[in-house]
Amino acid sequence: MVKRNPHFSRLSKNYLFPEVTRRARSFENLISLSIGDTSEPIPHAITEAMKKAATQLGSRKGYRGYGAEQGNAALREKISEVIYKGKISADEIFISDGAKCDIGRLQILFGSDKTIAVQNPAYPVYVDTGLMLNQKVVYMECLPENNFFPNTFPDADLLYLCSPNNPTGSVATHAQLENLVQWAKKSNTFIIFDAAYSGFIQDPTLPESIYEIEGADEIAIEVSSFSKLIGFTGVRLGWSVIPKNMTYAEGGSVHDDYTRVVTTFFNGASNISQAGGLAALDHPDEIAKLSTYYLENARLIKKALESKECRIYGGENAPYLWVDFGKIESWDLFQMVLEKTKLITTPGSGFGSCGEGYLRFSAFGNRTQILNAVKRIETQWPEQLSP
Ligand code: MLT
Numbered sequence: 001m002v003k004r005n006p007h008f009s010r011l012s013k014n015y016l017f018p019e020v021t022r023r024a025r026s027f028e029n030l031i032s033l034s035i036g037d038t039s040e041p042i043p044h045a046i047t048e049a050m051k052k053a054a055t056q057l058g059s060r061k062g063y064r065g066y067g068a069e070q071g072n073a074a075l076r077e078k079i080s081e082v083i084y085k086g087k088i089s090a091d092e093i094f095i096s097d098g099a100k101c102d103i104g105r106l107q108i109l110f111g112s113d114k115t116i117a118v119q120n121p122a123y124p125v126y127v128d129t130g131l132m133l134n135q136k137v138v139y140m141e142c143l144p145e146n147n148f149f150p151n152t153f154p155d156a157d158l159l160y161l162c163s164p165n166n167p168t169g170s171v172a173t174h175a176q177l178e179n180l181v182q183w184a185k186k187s188n189t190f191i192i193f194d195a196a197y198s199g200f201i202q203d204p205t206l207p208e209s210i211y212e213i214e215g216a217d218e219i220a221i222e223v224s225s226f227s228k229l230i231g232f233t234g235v236r237l238g239w240s241v242i243p244k245n246m247t248y249a250e251g252g253s254v255h256d257d258y259t260r261v262v263t264t265f266f267n268g269a270s271n272i273s274q275a276g277g278l279a280a281l282d283h284p285d286e287i288a289k290l291s292t293y294y295l296e297n298a299r300l301i302k303k304a305l306e307s308k309e310c311r312i313y314g315g316e317n318a319p320y321l322w323v324d325f326g327k328i329e330s331w332d333l334f335q336m337v338l339e340k341t342k343l344i345t346t347p348g349s350g351f352g353s354c355g356e357g358y359l360r361f362s363a364f365g366n367r368t369q370i371l372n373a374v375k376r377i378e379t380q381w382p383e384q385l386s387p
Helices: 006-010 014-025 045-055 073-082 097-112 124-132 174-186 254-265 271-281 284-305 330-341 367-380
Strands: 094-096 115-120 136-141 158-164 190-194 220-223 239-240 310-316 320-324 357-363
Touching: 006 124, 014 330, 073 271, 073 367, 094 115, 094 254, 097 124, 097 190, 097 220, 097 239, 097 254, 115 124, 124 136, 124 190, 124 254, 271 284, 271 367, 284 310, 284 320, 284 357, 284 367, 310 367, 330 357
Parallel strands: 115 136, 115 158, 158 190, 190 220
Antiparallel strands: 094 239, 220 239, 310 320, 320 357
8 A cells, every 4th residue: 555645644634615614514594704705707898708719719710729838928918017017027927727726836846845934824725735745834923913914034935925815804015015025035035925815905005916016026926816806716717926037046047947847737727717817907997896896795794793792804905804702712603603693704723823713704705695694793693702
């Protein structure tokens, strides 16, 4: 018999969201405020572009097989222009099937002898993929006292930062990112900046990309996604930026190595998804409509929770509410809320020890579900969590 990869013993049995689903399985009439899965239909102009791309595949003239592993050139150009305003060039952008998959590929790029620094709490994929590779993980406490941004940065090869943050809903400021970039340059650390929720930023003073910071292109990779931007959680489309200015300690191009990774075990994102992504970037009004819709959901949930015994963070520039219930353990909170209201939330401890005592509420439901959820919070809330 083959022996199990020993690093898997460092992982919890299930990934967070399948575990949430398992625990909620026996309940009926559920409303999910758990995984951040979009619910609004994809705007017509974008589905039309995907339809056209699919139809073309059915004709001899329009049929295409493999595309470039790095992605369709027109889409890379468009991302460079619309998202990065030309600060990042098209050939520094790698189109993918999503930010989560890119995080896994980046771990392969850097390998197992690395130390990674992650926010505590954090999106569990950074830690879990790191553990699978036997990387060393060090944590940066992110608490309300420091606006959920690390006070100090530990010694590490790679530092993950997610802004707008999943799960806390906080957004790093220009000053905080400038400080981080300066530190990273001095300490020879690469930053992996997760910008998957940047489309939700409403405050124009907040940075939407790490490349708004001078010099970040020497030490930072950015991953991002169409999932939350335009409802592509099922369509699958994302991208990563590996700037050409990034070099290793001993010299050599990080971009060249990532090209090697991508061309070796990725055959490019679906050509139909890429046609949809291209159309989406031609319709910024549709992108804005969707984010406004989900942020209104966040406002409604927040208002309902305001009369309860809790402190609420996030929801203004991010589609998540991070709710502190004090001393009660997160999985107990999850269970109490589930039993009384049939609402599925996400236990904060699933994002790290600093999430203990918290629940995360996702605002990605449709409005009817959200209004029902609000009614349940108002009328069926557990007594132990009421003032
Ligand atoms: C979440 O709920 O944290 C996200 O939807 C998960 C993901 O994007 O993979």
